Amino acid sequence: xxxxxxxxxxxxxxxxxxxxxxxxxxxxxxxxxxxxxxxxxxxxxxxxxxxxxxxxxxxxxxxxxxxxxxxxxxxxxxxxxxxxxxxxxxxxxxxxxxxxxxxxxxxxxxxxxxxxxxxxxxxxxxxxxxxxxxxxxxxxxxxxxxxxxxxxxxxxxxxxxxxxxxxxxxxxxxxxxxxxxxxxxxxxxxxxxxxxxxxxxxxxxxxxxxxxxxxxxxxxxxxxxxxxxxxxxxxxxxxxxxxxxxxxxxxxxxxxxxxxxxxxxxxxxxxxxxxxxxxxxxxxxxxxxxxxxxxxxxxxxxxxxxxxxxxxxxxxxxxxxxxxxxxxxxxxxxxxxxxxxxxxx
Amino acid sequence: xxxxxxxxxxxxxxxxxxxxxxxxxxxxxxxxxxxxxxxxxxxxxxxxxxxxxxxxxxxxxxxxxxxxxxxxxxxxxxxxxxxxxxxxxxxxxxxxxxxxxxxxxxxxxxxxxxxxxxxxxxxxxxxxxxxxxxxxxxxxxxxxxxxxxxxxxxxxxxxxxxxxxxxxxxxxxxxxxxxxxxxxxxxxxxxxxxxxxxxxxxxxxxxxxxxxxxxxxxxxxxxxxxxxxxxxxxxxxxxxxxxxxxxxxxxxxxxxxxxxxxxxxxxxxxxxxxxxxxxxxxxxxxxxxxxxxxxxxxxxxxxxxxxxxxxxxxxxxxxxxxxxxxxxxxxxxxxxxxxxxxxxx
DNA sequence: TTTAGCACTCAACAAGAATGAATGCTAAGG
DNA sequence: CCTTAGCATTCATTCTTGTTGAGTGCTAAA
Numbered sequence: 229x230x231x232x233x234x235x236x237x238x239x240x241x242x243x244x245x246x247x248x249x250x251x252x253x254x255x256x257x258x259x260x261x262x263x264x265x266x267x268x269x270x271x272x273x274x275x276x277x278x279x280x281x282x283x284x285x286x287x288x289x290x291x292x293x294x295x296x297x298x299x300x301x302x303x304x305x306x307x308x309x310x311x312x313x314x315x316x317x318x319x320x321x322x323x324x325x326x327x328x329x330x331x332x333x334x335x336x337x338x339x340x341x342x343x344x345x346x347x348x349x350x351x352x353x354x355x356x357x358x359x360x361x362x363x364x365x366x367x368x369x370x371x372x373x374x375x376x377x378x379x380x381x382x383x384x385x386x387x388x389x390x391x392x393x394x395x396x397x398x399x400x401x402x403x404x405x406x407x408x409x410x411x412x413x414x415x416x417x418x419x420x421x422x423x424x425x426x427x428x429x430x431x432x433x434x435x436x437x438x439x440x441x442x443x444x445x446x447x448x449x450x451x452x453x454x455x456x457x458x459x460x461x462x463x464x465x466x467x468x469x470x471x472x473x474x475x476x477x478x479x480x481x482x483x484x485x486x487x488x489x490x491x492x493x494x495x496x497x498x499x500x501x502x503x504x505x506x507x508x509x510x511x512x513x514x515x516x517x518x519x520x521x522x523x524x525x526x527x528x529x530x531x532x533x534x535x536x537x538x539x540x541x542x543x544x545x546x547x548x549x550x551x552x553x554x555x556x557x558x559x560x561x562x563x564x565x566x567x568x569x570x571x572x573x
Numbered sequence: 574x575x576x577x578x579x580x581x582x583x584x585x586x587x588x589x590x591x592x593x594x595x596x597x598x599x600x601x602x603x604x605x606x607x608x609x610x611x612x613x614x615x616x617x618x619x620x621x622x623x624x625x626x627x628x629x630x631x632x633x634x635x636x637x638x639x640x641x642x643x644x645x646x647x648x649x650x651x652x653x654x655x656x657x658x659x660x661x662x663x664x665x666x667x668x669x670x671x672x673x674x675x676x677x678x679x680x681x682x683x684x685x686x687x688x689x690x691x692x693x694x695x696x697x698x699x700x701x702x703x704x705x706x707x708x709x710x711x712x713x714x715x716x717x718x719x720x721x722x723x724x725x726x727x728x729x730x731x732x733x734x735x736x737x738x739x740x741x742x743x744x745x746x747x748x749x750x751x752x753x754x755x756x757x758x759x760x761x762x763x764x765x766x767x768x769x770x771x772x773x774x775x776x777x778x779x780x781x782x783x784x785x786x787x788x789x790x791x792x793x794x795x796x797x798x799x800x801x802x803x804x805x806x807x808x809x810x811x812x813x814x815x816x817x818x819x820x821x822x823x824x825x826x827x828x829x830x831x832x833x834x835x836x837x838x839x840x841x842x843x844x845x846x847x848x849x850x851x852x853x854x855x856x857x858x859x860x861x862x863x864x865x866x867x868x869x870x871x872x873x874x875x876x877x878x879x880x881x882x883x884x885x886x887x888x889x890x891x892x893x894x895x896x897x898x899x900x901x902x903x904x905x906x907x908x909x910x911x912x913x914x915x916x917x918x
Numbered sequence: 919t920t921t922a923g924c925a926c927t928c929a930a931c932a933a934g935a936a937t938g939a940a941t942g943c944t945a946a947g948g
Numbered sequence: 949c950c951t952t953a954g955c956a957t958t959c960a961t962t963c964t965t966g967t968t969g970a971g972t973g974c975t976a977a978a
Contacts, residue, residue: 253940266952271941289941289958327788329718329734367708367724371869371908373674375728379712383720389674389728391907443672466824478823479811524716562717562736598971611921616972634927634972 251291342461353456388448596636687806692880698801733793
C-alpha cells in the first residue's frame with residue numbers, strides 16, 4: 229500500500245527523531261530523505277499534522293517532534309514490522325538447549341530482547357497467588373538451624389532458614405511439620421496465611437516453641453506475595469541521550485523501574501500487544517510496550533520493554549511480537565509431547 | 574588528647590568539605606568554627622598541609638579539598654567515633670526478632686546501615702565454594718517438569734526446574750536420583766561439577782535420557798559459583814551532589830556496583846576494618862569502607878559501605894564498627910546456646 | 919610567631935551579540 | 949488549486965565580555 233504524502237512525512241519525522249532525538253525541520257527532512265517536493269510544501273504538511281495533534285513544537289521556531297498521539301499513529305499504521313535477523317538466530321540458540329524450565333526460557337528470551345533493542349525488559353511472571361503449594365520440605369542444618377523449602381505446582385521455589393531455639397524437641401518438631409504438611413499441601417498461595425492462622429492453636433498443643441515455627445512460616449509466605457517481576461538491561465537506559473545528562477530524571481526512572489508502579493502499568497495493560505506511550509502518570513518520557521505470553525498450563529505472563537518515549541517502536545514491537553510468537557509455538561510443542569506421553573500410558 | 578593546631582584545621586576542613594562538597598577557604602573556616610587565629614595563620618597552615626600532601630586545590634586560587642592521603646589521615650587519627658543512637662535502636666529491634674536466619678539478620682543490618690549512612694551497602698556472603706551439599710530433593714510438578722532443590726550446610730538454597738523429555742521412565746529417574754544423592758551428599762560445592770562428571774558414565778547405564786538429567790544438574794551447580802553479593806540502597810548515591818548532575822559518572826558507578834569489580838575490591842581488602850579511599854583503578858570518586866564479620870560455624874563475610882570519596886567517614890566507620898561488633902556478640906550468644914544443648918544430649 | 923594589608927587569580931554568573939535552523943505568510947508560477 | 953520561492957521573524961544555542969567575590973601568596977609591622 230502506498231502511503232499518502234502526509235503519512236510519508238510523518239513516518240520520516242518519527243523515524244528521524246527516533247534516531248537523532250532532535251526536533252526535525254523541513255530542511256533536514258529534504259537533506260536526508262528523497263522527497264520530491266520543496267521545504268515549503270513539507271512545512272505546510274507539518275502544519276496540518278500539527279493541527280491534527282500528531283506533531284508538536286518545542287518552541288515557536290523549532291522543528292517538530294512527534295506527540296504521543298503521533299507515535300501511536302505511527303505504531304498503528306506506519307511502522308515497518310521488520311524483525312532483526314540476529315534476534316531470530318539468538319532465540320533459536322536458546323530454544324534448542326536442553327534441560328531448561330519454562331521460566332528460564334522466558335527469562336533468557338527477555339535478555340535477548342533487552343540486548344537487541346537496547347531497552348530495559350521486564351518479565352511479569354504469572355501471579356503466584358493462583359498457584360498451589362505442591363511440597364513443603366524441612367531440612368535440618370548445622371548450627372542448630374533449619375531450612376524449609378516450599379515449591380508450588382509450577383516450580384516456583386521459596387525458602388526460609390531460621391535458627392531453632394535451644395530447647396526444642398526434635399520429635400515434636402517433626403510431628404509439627406507433618407501436621408503442617410498435611411494441612412497446607414494443595415492450598416493456593418493466596419490462602420496460605422489464613423490457613424496458617426487457623427492451624428496456630430493446634431500447633432500450640434504440639435510444641436512449646438510453637439511461636440518460632442509459626443513466625444518462620446508466615447514470614448516465608450509473605451515472600452510469595454511479592455510479585456514475580458524480573459528486570460533486565462536497565463543499564464541500556466543510561467545510554468539514551470534524553471536521560472544521560474539529566475541525573476534527576478535518570479534517578480526518577482530507575483526508582484520507577486524498581487517500584488511496584490511499573491508492575492501496575494504492565495499488568496494493567498491488556499491485549500496481545502499493548503503500547504503505552506508517554507504521559508501516563510507523571511512520566512512523560514517513559515514508554516512501555518508489552519505483549520501477553522501464554523504459558524503451558526493455562527498460565528499467562530507478560531513481557532514488556534521499557535524505554536524513552538522516543539524509542540524505536542518498530543524495532544521493539546517487531547522483536548517483541550516475534551519472540552512471544554516463537555515462544556508460544558515452542559510451548560505448544562512441549563505440551564503436545566506430554567499429551568503423547570499421556571496416551572502411551 | 575589535644576589536637577595540634579594543624580590537625581585541628583585539617584579536621585575542620587575535612588568535616589566541612591564532607592558537609593558542603595565545596596572547597597574550603599580560610600575565611601569560611603573562621604566563620605563557621607571558633608578558631609582563635611586569623612585567616613592568614615590558617616592560610617599558612619593550609620600551605621603546610623598542602624605541602625605534606627594532605628590537601629589539594631582545585632585551581633590556583635580556590636579553597637582546599639582533602640586529598641586521598643588527607644582522608645586517610647583523618648580516618649586514622651582525627652575522626653570522632655561517635656555512633657548514631659538511631660542505629661543502636663534499630664539494630665536492637667532487628668536482633669530481638671524471632672525465627673530469623675543468620676543471613677537474614679546480616680542483610681537487615683546492612684539495610685539499616687545503608688539507610689542511616691545514606692550510602693550503598695554491600696554484603697559479601699561467605700564463599701559458597703567452601704560449603705558442603707547437605708540435601709538434594711526432587712519434586713515432580715505438573716506439566717511434565719520437575720524441580721530439584723539443593724541445600725548446603727549453612728542453609729543456602731539453590732533450585733533448578735526443568736522439563737522432562739516425553740519418554741522418560743519414572744522408575745529409572747528415581748533410581749538415578751538415588752544414585753546422585755548418595756554420591757553427592759556431603760560434597761563441597763567446589764567439587765560438585767567434577768563429581769558429576771565422574772558419575773556421568775554410570776548415569777548412562779541407568780537411564781536413556783541421561784543427558785537431560787546431567788545438563789540440569791551441572792547447570793544448577795553453575796549457580797553456586799555465583800558469589801553471594803547483596804547490594805542495598807544504591808539509590809542513596811543518586812542524592813550525592815557529586816553524582817547527581819553528571820549522568821555519565823553516575824552511569825559508570827552504577828555499572829561498577831553491579832559488576833564483579835566491586836566484589837574484588839571488597840573481598841581483596843583485609844583486616845577487621847578496611848578503608849579504600851579514591852583512586853583505585855579508574856574510580857577516583859568512589860570510596861569503599863568494609864569490615865570483616867565472623868559468622869557462626871567458622872564462616873566469614875564482609876559488610877561494606879560504598880559512597881563518594883567525600884563520604885562521612887566518621888559516621889560510616891563508626892556505624893559499621895558498631896554493627897559488626899554487635900552482630901558478632903549476637904552470634905556468639907546463639908552459638909553458646911547450641912553448645913548448652915549439645916551438653917544436654 | 920602572628921596578623922593586617924594588598925595585589926593577584928580564577929571560577930561562576932550575567933548580560934549582550936552573533937549565529938543559524940526553523941517557522942509562517944504572501945505572492946507568483948505550473 | 950496546489951506548489952514553491954522569497955522574506956521577515958522567532959528563538960535556542962553559542963560566544964564574548966565584564967563583574968563579582970572568595971580565595972590565595974607575600975610582605976612588613978606588631
